[in-house]
Amino acid sequence: MSRFIFPAWTNQLKVLIPVLLLGGAAYLTLLVAWGASPETTDVGYQPVQPVPYSHALHAGELGIDCRYCHTSVEDSAHANLPPTQTCMNCHQRVRTESIKLVPVQESFASGLPVEWVRVHDLPDYVYFDHSVHVNQGVGCVECHGRVDRMDEVWQHEPLSMSWCLDCHRDPAPHLRPADEVTDMAWQPREDRQALGEELMRLNNISPPEDCASCHR
C-alpha cells in the first residue's frame, strides 16, 4: 500500500490553522475583555431624558448644592431624584414660558411623575448605600464625575465591581472631609494620599470587602 501523500499546499495550512485558531482565540478574548467590559459599555452612557435638565446650568452656573434636590443622599440608601415640587419651587416664577419645562408643569398639575431615565444603575443583586459613602467623606465627583459641567448627565465611571473594590481596598486617595463632598472642584491643600490616610484614622473608616456587604 502506498502512503497517503498530502498535496503541497497543505504545508502552508499546517502553519496557518494553528496561527489562525490561536490568533482568533486571542482576538475574541481581547474583544470581549475590552469591548464588553463596563469601561466600554457603561462609561459614556447618556440616555435622552424627558426634560433637558442641565446640571451645568443649575449645579454649575447657579451653584445649587447637590443636596437641594438629592435630599436623601445622607439619610438613605437611595439618592433620590427630586419630586416635581422641588423644581416648581423656582419654576413657578422662573422661565414659566419655556417649552423645556412643559413636562414638569404637566407633572405638577396632574400629579403624575416625570419619567426620568436612570443613568447610574447597578445590577439588582447589588445593594449600594449612598448615605454611608457620603457621610464617610466620599465626594460626589469620585463616582459621578464633573456633573456640574454636564448639560446632559452621562456616566463617567464604569461602576463595575472591580472599580468599587479598587476604592474599598484603598480608600485614601478618594476621601475628603465630609463637609466638602458636594464641592466638585475641591482640591486638597496637602498630599491627597496623606490626607486620606489621616481621615481614615480619625473617622475609623474601614470599608468592608465581604461579599455580603453588597450582595445580600
Next chain:
Amino acid sequence: MSPLKHKHPEGPYWRSLGELAGDPDLQQLIDHGVVPPDLGAPSRRGFLKALGASAALAGLAACRWPEEKILPYAHRPAGQTPGTPQHFATAMEIDGVALPLVATSYDGRPIKVDGNPAHPASGGASTTIAQASVLGLYDPDRSRGVVERDGANELNRDWAAAEAWLKGRLDAHASDAGAGMHLLLPITSSPTAQHLVESIEARLPRATIHRWSPISRRNESLGAMAALGQPGRPLLDLEQAHVVLAIDEDLFQGHPDAVRLSGQWGRRRDPDQEHMLQLISVESGFSLTGAVADHRLPLAPSRIPGFLAAVALALFDQHHIAVPAGGEAIVSKLREHFANAQAHELAAQAAQALASASTHAAVVVGPGQGVGAHSIGWLINSALRSGAVKVLLLPDEQISGTLESLAAAVAGGSVQTLLVLDTNPALDAPADFDFAAALASVPHSAHLGLYRDETGQACQWHLPMAHYLEAWGDSRSWDGTLGIAQPLIEPLYTGRSVIELLSFLATGAHTPGYDLVRGGFAGAGVLDALNGRTTEQVWSQALADGFTATHFSQSDPPVSRFQALTPSLDPSGDLALSAAPASGLQLRFAPCPKVLDGRFANNAWLQELPDPISKLTWDNAALMSPATALGLGVTSGDMLTIGVLGVSIEIPACVMPGIAADTAVLPLGYGRKAAGAVAALAGVDVYPLRDSRSMWSVGGATATKLGRRHTLASTQDHYGIDARGAAEAEGRISRLVRTAELADYKHHPDFAQHTVHAPPPISSWKEHEYKAEAWGMIIDLNKCTGCGACTMACQAENNIPVVGKDDVIMGREMHWIRNDRYFAGDVEQPSVAFQPVTCMHCELAPCEQVCPVAATQHSDDGINTMVYNRCVGTRYCANNCPYKVRRFNFFAYTKGASAIEQMVRNPEVTVRSRGVMEKCSFCQQRISAARIKARNEGRELRDGEVLPACAQVCPAGAISFGDYNDPDSRVAALAQSPRTYELLPELNLKQRTRYMARVKNPIATADAGEHDDHGDDGHGGQAPTTVHSAATDELGARSATARQQSEKQQNSDHGGHNQ
C-alpha cells in the same frame, strides 16, 4: 472523668411512628432518598415548548441591560424619605381581641408586621397569623368590587349602586322601625362599632343585631357567669403562678393573649429562679401547651370534666382546702355525678401540686369545654384564692346575640333584610341550622367580606371589605387596653371597613373610617383622665403608641380576688351531661392553629407552614392515636368516612401519638371551595359534622376505612434513615435536644456539657480570629413553645417562596428556619421536644469548603454569607451541611407572581430565581442597616440593636442574637451558661448558633430524692419517668400491645437489616 449518667427524663427520641414501625413508604424514602414523583409522560407540546425556549436563548441580548426609569413623586408627602422604611403602630383584631402590632411600610406599602414593643401584651413579639397577615392584604383572590346577583346573573357594580340599595332597604324598614332587619356582626371589642350599633338600634329599634364567631370563647364567658355572676374572661398571670393546670386549653397558640403568656412562660422557665413554673396539661388533641407541659394527660373530651372534678374533690377531701362561699352547690353536684368515677393518678398529683402552691396556683379551662368544667375551674381558683388569675368582667354585649336566634328568625320567615358583615356563616354555621340554604330564602341580603366567599356568593349583594392594614379601627386587647388600628395603605380594591358600613346604616351617608374612630375616641372613656393634656394630644399619643391604657369600663377594673362565688347560671345540666360516659368514637373540633376557622385558608404561607405537632402542610386530617388507628385498621393517609348524627365526610387519617384514646381530632377551616385558588387545594371541610349541640366535641361517631389513600404532605419524614442509622439517630437526638429534670439540674447544672463526649477538637483548617463583631444566636429550648412564628417571620422578611404540596412531599420546602419536633417515650402518651434549626453559621463551615464557585463565604463578622449571583446550583454545599439547613430553588418558585403579589416582597432582600441555593443569613440586611445607621451617627453598634426576624418575633423570647465579642451582650452572657451547647460538637465546626438545654419540672414524687449513680453510659435510652396514662386497664393493654407491636417491628428491622 467518666461521663455522667444523668437521668434522661424522656428516653430515646424518635421522629415519627414510621421510623418506629418500619413503614414501607418510609422504607421507600430511605432506599431511594425521595418518594419518586409521578412526572407523567412528556407531551409533544411540552417538548416543543422546551425547544422554543432554547431557540429564544440563542438570540443576542443587548450589551447593556434594559433602560430603567426613575419615577419620583410629583408632590412628596412630608416626612417620607424614599427607600427608608417607616413604622406605624396598628392592631389586628381576631374575634374581638386585638393583637398590638407595628407595621413596616416601605415606599407606601406595608411589607412586614411585627409586635408592638411598647405594649405590655406584646413586648415586640407576635404570632404566625400576624406575620402571615400581610400576605392576605395582597391576595389576588380578594374580592375587587361590589357584585350584585340578580337571579342567575352576576353584575359588577360600584359603591354608589350598593349605597343606593342599602338606602332603599333602610327606607323600606323606616316605617316598621326596623322589624325584619337583621344584622350579623363578628365579635368585636371596638368601642366605635359599639356606638354605631347603638345608633342603629336607636334609629331602628326593632332591628336585631346578632354576633357570630365559629370559634368564639363563649363557654369561657358563660363559665364566668356560672361562677361569678357576670360574663368575664380569665387574665392569667404566669409571673405570679408556680403551678398551672391547663384543661383543654392552649395558652401559647390560638389563645388571644398567647403572646403575653408565651413571654411570661419564657421568663418563668428559667431553672435558676426560686419557683420554676410547673405546667400540667390535660387535653384531647395535641396542643403546644401539652407539648411543653411538664405533665400531660390525653383524655377524650367527655372525660375531661371528670378529671377536673376529681382534682377539685381531692383538694377538698384530701388536702382540706375550704370550699369557698357560694361554691357548695357546685361541690354537691360534683359529688353527685363524679364520686364514683375512676380517678387518674395525675389528678391526685395535680391536686397535691395545686394545694402546695396555694395562692400561686391557677386552673385555666379552654373554650372547648362546657359551662360545667369552667365553673369547676373557677371553684378551684376561688378555693385556692389564686393570685395568678384575675377576672376581667365584660360588658354584656360581648356575649350577646347568637346565630341561633337568627337562624330561627330566618326559618320563621321574619327576616326581610339580612346584612352579614365580616363573618361567613354559610361555611361555618352549625350544620343543623342549614344556613347556606336558609340564606337563599331571605329576600334581601348583603355580605361584606374580604373574599366573595360562601356567604358572599349566597347573598344578593357582595361588598368588598377593607383589610385591617387598609382601614381605621379600634379594638381592645385581652386585658382591655384600647388599641388604635391605623391603615398603612389606601384600600387596594375600594374596600370599606365594618365600621364604615355600620355608620352608613346609622346615618345614611358615608363617613370615612378616620372620622369615625377619631370621633369615637372621645367616647371610649380614655379622656376621663386628661392630666393636663388636650384631647388632640391624647389622640396623637395613642396613635403613636398604638394603644392607650384603659379597661372595658373605668369603674370595673379586673377583679383580683374572688372570695365568694355568685353563680347566675346553673352548670348542673352541663355537669350531668359530662358525667354520662360517651360511647364510640369521640370527635373534637379544633380550630387549626394556622387557618383558625378557615378565614386564612387562602394564605399560602400558612398553608405551607407545618402544623406545629403533626407537621402537616396543605391538608387537614383526622388525627388519632396509634391505638385508635389500630382499632380502625388504618394508617396515615388512609381515607376514612367519619359520620356522626347522620352526616358523614371523607377525610384522611393521620396517626399521631398522644391524641386521646377513642378520639379523632378534626381541624376546622379546610376544604373551602370559595376562598380562592390556594384554599381550594387544601384539605377537607369538617363543618358539616358540627352541630349546634356539639360545637366542640361530640360522641357516638363512626369511622370506616374507605380503601382509598391520600398523600399527606408532612415535613417530619424527610431524609429517612435506615435501621442502623435509626438506632444511632435515637442516641443522637437526645444529644441534639438535651433535657434533664429540675432536680438533676440542681445537682448537675452542667449536665448539658456531659451529654456528649467528643475528643478534643483539632482543626484541619487554619482558624480565623474575629476581632470585630462576632455575630451569634442562642436558642433556649427551655422557652421554645414550638409555635412556628419564627418560620413565618423569616418567610415574610426574606421573600421565601412557597413551593406547593407536591414539592413539600419531596422535601423541597424553603423555610430557612424550621422547627423540628421529636417525640419520646410511650407511643400513646409521648412527650415532645421542639428544636428550631437554622443555619449554624459555622466558623469552619463544611459548606464553604466545597463550593466550586465560592458563592458561599465567611464574612469578617462571622456570618456564613450566600452570594446568590455567583451560585451555579451544584448543591454540593447542601450535601455537605450536617444540619440540612440549605434550601435549593429547584424551580423558579418566585416567577409568575402578579404585580399585586410582588408588593409583599421585601426590597432589601434579593428575590431568588431557579437554580440558586439559599439559607439563613442572620438577616444580613438588618445587620447592614444597623451598621450603616451606627456609622452615620458616628457610634458603635449597641447590643439588641440588630434583631433578626426570628429573634424579634419569638413570643417566648427563646431566640437571642448578638455579638459574642461584646462582653456586655446578652448572648455573651448566655454563652457562659452551663446549659449552653452546640449541635454535633464532635464535628468541630465552631457553630455560632447554640442551644440551651431544656429543664423539665415534674411534680416531685416520693422517689424524687433518688439520684442516679454515675455509670459509663452517657447516652439516653432510659424509660420515661412521666406519669403513665392507662386510663382504663383496657386502654393500657391496648397501648401496650401497640407498643409491643412496634417494638417487635423495630426489633425485626434491627435483626434482619443491613447485609
